[in-house]
Amino acid sequence: MKLFNDYRLIILFCLTLGLAPFFPEPHLWGKLKWIIGGANGMQLQDWFDVLMHGFPWILLIRLIILKLTSKDAT
Numbered sequence: 001m002k003l004f005n006d007y008r009l010i011i012l013f014c015l016t017l018g019l020a021p022f023f024p025e026p027h028l029w030g031k032l033k034w035i036i037g038g039a040n041g042m043q044l045q046d047w048f049d050v051l052m053h054g055f056p057w058i059l060l061i062r063l064i065i066l067k068l069t070s071k072d073a074t
Contacts, residue, residue, distance in 0.1 A: 013056035
């Protein structure tokens, strides 16, 4: 699907959905710190929130790996 392979769109998603809300810290960063700290008190909605804010980053990592491992990469 072309949507999942468009670098510009995925980077836009990472910078908006992936980091929003921006203050006092990016939301995904706060959730990741919570998980690293043991995820005490995390509920299902918190895990879903991590998935939603992390999905653009997963797509970006996927694109980078595909680009680095493609046979015609120069």
